[in-house]
Amino acid sequence: MIRSVIVEMRPCLQVCNVFIITDEYLKQDEYVRINIKTSVVEVTWQSGSCEIVQVINLHDYKLRPLSLSALRVLKKSISFRIQTEPVVSVVGSFASEVLPIKLSSEIIESATVKLLAPCIRTDRPCQLACKCCGKVVSKHDTLFTRVLPLPSSASWDISDWFCHQHTGSSSMQHSVLAPKETDCLYGMCYILVSASVMNVRNKQVVRCNRCLAWLGTCVNLTALKLWNCTMSYEGNNNSTALEDFICTVKQAFHKSCVMNCRLLLETKLEEHSQYLLLWVMDKSLDLLVSADEDISHMEVNAGKVVLECKLRVKRTMKLLYMYRKDCDSMVKTWQDDFNVECIEVAKPMFTEGLAYLLRGTEFIPGPYKLTDSFFVTYLGL
Numbered sequence: 164m165i166r167s168v169i170v171e172m173r174p175c176l177q178v179c180n181v182f183i184i185t186d187e188y189l190k191q192d193e194y195v196r197i198n199i200k201t202s203v204v205e206v207t208w209q210s211g212s213c214e215i216v217q218v219i220n221l222h223d224y225k226l227r228p229l230s231l232s233a234l235r236v237l238k239k240s241i242s243f244r245i246q247t248e249p250v251v252s253v254v255g256s257f258a259s260e261v262l263p264i265k266l267s268s269e270i271i272e273s274a275t276v277k278l279l280a281p282c283i284r285t286d287r288p289c290q291l292a293c294k295c296c297g298k299v300v301s302k303h304d305t306l307f308t309r310v311l312p313l314p315s316s317a318s319w320d321i322s323d324w325f326c327h328q329h330t331g332s333s334s335m336q337h338s339v340l341a342p343k344e345t346d347c348l349y350g351m352c353y354i355l356v357s358a359s360v361m362n363v364r365n366k367q368v369v370r371c372n373r374c375l376a377w378l379g380t381c382v383n384l385t386a387l388k389l390w391n392c393t394m395s396y397e398g399n400n401n402s403t404a405l406e407d408f409i410c411t412v413k414q415a416f417h418k419s420c421v422m423n424c425r426l427l428l429e430t431k432l433e434e435h436s437q438y439l440l441l442w443v444m445d446k447s448l449d450l451l452v453s454a455d456e457d458i459s460h461m462e463v464n465a466g467k468v469v470l471e472c473k474l475r476v477k478r479t480m481k482l483l484y485m486y487r488k489d490c491d492s493m494v495k496t497w498q499d500d501f502n503v504e505c506i507e508v509a510k511p512m513f514t515e516g517l518a519y520l521l522r523g524t525e526f527i528p529g530p531y532k533l534t535d536s537f538f539v540t541y542l543g544l
Contacts, residue, residue: 203221230245311348342385390407405516425443426440428506430510445480485538
């Protein structure tokens with residue numbers, strides 16, 4: 164009966180929220196009984212003479228048996244809240260709290276740089292190829308003598324590099340940045356190369372001549388932005404689009420010093436852009452998650468079946484997200500807000516990232532999926 168179980172553990176509040184998604188609709192002649200024990204939640208499904216008991220085991224947490232509240236039983240979901248107790252009376256109580264040890268910012272930064280640095284060597288020429296079909300899209304073998312990171316790992320704004328304008332124009336333009344043929348500048352999940360290196364171009368979008376795959380965008384007349392998830396360097400496949408999406412979102416939220424963290428992701432197409440609005444609810448949330456393979460079957464006797472759900476601990480982020488197909492009033496409001504970080508992402512990153520967020524929403528019961536026109540999801544399931 165149970166397809167998935169998610170338990171949100173909130174030790175500071177000493178409560179946990181339980182979300183259960185079922186495979187089938189509850190019939191009128193069925194009823195559900197929930198029994199809370201010290202470290203076990205038993206969900207009993209009774210249909211006529213058949214009884215199915217599904218045991219959800221929370222080994223490392225202590226529950227208060229008589230504390231069940233906010234119970235909602237719908238056609239394909241069950242949700243409720245249980246109060247918890249610390250395993251040790253002092254640890255995690257209102258008198259004291261134990262905080263987990265987190266990695267220092269230097270260790271996180273070094274791991275991120277190692278992950279995002281492109282697989283390009285400076286001691287031999289390399290070819291840039293389409294990751295989809297393998298066609299070489301660079302004009303010739305290019306020896307990149309300088310492979311350097313851009314000033315910001317998430318995004319770069321040239322107006323922050325100088326104290327005054329150099330071109331005499333009313334606003335700073337990206338034309339200030341003009342990499343040479345031997346320069347390869349890399350940022351968050353992309354590289355910036357000279358336009359003379361490539362032999363593919365289509366207005367504002369760079370596409371493969373063979374399979375028409377989306378490779379990147381044109382920054383200006385002299386520079387192209389190519390994404391790691393769409394390109395192959397020296398025959399080495401880089402990270403996937405989904406890995407780049409998750410890394411980009413995590414890095415942006417972890418580096419934010421604002422409690423109300425918001426992120427605006429944009430992907431550029433031929434004629435317009437699409438946007439994804441992300442709003443963090445909880446940066447560090449421990450989830451107990453089960454899947455179909457975590458449910459073991461054990462038949463006790465005729466007419467009664469016992470199923471045990473084993474839960475795995477995952478450190479996730481709880482997010483609100485909204486998809487906008489064009490630059491409407493809400494997108495402009497977020498763009499004008501200095502507390503919102505705006506990041507451009509690749510088209511595959513945007514597409515696969517949105518599908519990933521939608522899959523996370525499926526684990527949440529209907530009444531809790533939508534909050535003020537934003538969908539709720541988990542990053543890291």
